Amino acid sequence: MSRLTIRNARLIDPASEHDGISDLHIDSGRVLAVGPAPAGYSPEQELDASGLILMPGLVDLGACLREPGQEHKATIASEAAAAAAGGITSLCASPATDPITDTTAVVELITRRARQARQSRVIPLAALTRGLQGEQLAEMAAMKGAGCVAVSDGGRPVINTLVLRRAMEYASTQDLPILLTPVDPFLSDGSHMHEGWVSTRLGLAGIPVAAETAALARYLALVEETGARVHFCRLSSARGADMVRRARQEGLPVSADVALHQLFLTEMDVSGYDSNCNVLPPLRGHADREALRHAVADGVIQAICSDHRPHDPDAKQVPFVTAEPGISGLDTLLALTLRLVEERLLDLPTAIHRVTAGPAGILGLTAGRLQPGDPADLCLLAVDEPWRLDQQTMRSHGRNSPFMGWEFTGRVRMTLLEGRIIHQAPETVAPA
Template identity: 45%
Template structure:
């Protein structure tokens, strides 16, 4: 047997209470031994990772891939390579492509193109309703059989609670997980940022917190009634955290995530009408940001990217008219590490929120343990890099950290033992 040896790395895996400097041996795509040399075989390649961390690969619970249908914004190949550059080994792709991922053919197309690209593994989310129109149920079982790991309506509205209940009942019957977003369309209509003093001062239409919390209340009640396996994507405010905590205390089996942007920024980032910060869900107050951080630290929330690449023209319109979204895959881990460097989040909590919790939700074994598939990344936590347009792997030019110096760099990413990215 021929081995890849990684020595002198700090191995960090909170799922196994692992935080130690040790060598690791990989062969046939799997971790063979940790902290001891194999009895037989030869070392094919050795990596001295002095000063670097080896952590489980990140898993994204929601990113937008622009293919098929939006070639001006990127391709599956460009965005999965960008995901690897950010530390991801697996990404859940949202179904709002063109055509919508509401047929087995589109799911299979995405899987084939991702396999051909050979970067991050893509785990498609199938469309919950036909055309994402929020009215007619999609063929859930067919989409699951084609490779969809769950069903989602992205941020498109469901027509009403009666339809949502029927969707949940059908999904519960076949034990198909749903990824749901909480947004009351009537309350958020016309809004482009958080409703608060900043929006008032800038003369922009706001989106109240109740647009999210009322929708969460509806979702939680229907989850309780139907027993569906559900994950609430992209929560953004403190009240939502409190509602989910209360649901957990009642034993409701619901999970949730928040986006990295909502942990890094507040609505004050919109000052100057910077359209890079026009995102959905909107950036909220500092109180909301701190509540989300606390929930992540306590292990109650996962962190997703909500990656949405756009060409330059899409962000050149006035703030309210610019297309919403950030390109987040490139430098995702260094951005997240800024929360660790400034003491707002522990490294264990970050890894748990970006790898362990998503893996458990999706039924993946993403751990640094002997026998596990080697899905991991090496990161230099102290390397500093300036984010430039030329350094981006994604075709999206709407990266929020352009021109900034970030501390931390992904050095290598391995998927099933294969090196898929090296900086």
């Protein structure tokens, strides 16, 4: 069906500040019009979405899909399907694959697998340096030609400041935004926990907040020098958020995101050595969590991401120290974002912005919005529908979630990518 009209939904499109009951008309995979149908348009199919929210599909800046290299944890097909079920239509895949996403061959492999899966769109992030070793530049222009829209350090900081400066200059020449994870490798070496009174009690080595702020200061100095467009991934601390706020006020071309679990969990959640709370950057203090929430509300942090890291059970069924870091986050990205609305931190359009137009804007994607000409990537949300995250409802191949057993409100009924249904909940709206 190339012409589809969705009727009677509450359409929320933060990019155009649209919030109201409107029809949406789709033609050939793109949004044709919002509101009355254009003259001469007749849909081949109509959906009555009364009572549902129609919103852009989510754009997730940070996901490890584990393919190529760790297919025993997850695959592009399994995770793209989980994303679709969670309303996520664009997934940015970390370059920390095996082999590293540092050649067009790997980029093409990922995009081919994603196309075959026919689920959510997968956007590979290109490695900033070869093998993410921090020594030689990766072939950024070639990878851009193969479909990459940004370069990333893949969570492995470039130690040599001269190499980093040149990588930033070269990426700017190619007009590619640079995604950097602010972490000092020496201050964080070997630890998976915030340094504070909980790490002292548990006898775990701690990562001080300075691991983030020292790295940010170094990056900001190079942004001032080069004018490169830099995005900071996965802020974890109040002081880090303050540094980004000040840098933005000074007019530096920087942006930032936060992993959603940082807005809900703290170091306290590690108290029982729960290896599902073993994440990097680590869960920090209560004041950090509140400051990050505040930064999301006031727009210093423009994007919330899943920081999706699915694992096999063996990676987590070990003592905390030896567990592999990360949370499987695709299933809960939208649900936890909606919880921020329930908790009155954000209004609904702002919450949606932080997972759609916010992240899309950072990478300059024509996604995360529903204006005429945009790809018809969208989801229909039953905002009051309760559900529970458990082994049955979880779609990602990785079941490593500290939110297992949580009750949520708001469930995706249907997800469309370029006008095509890629997910449909069992008891969804009937075609009219």
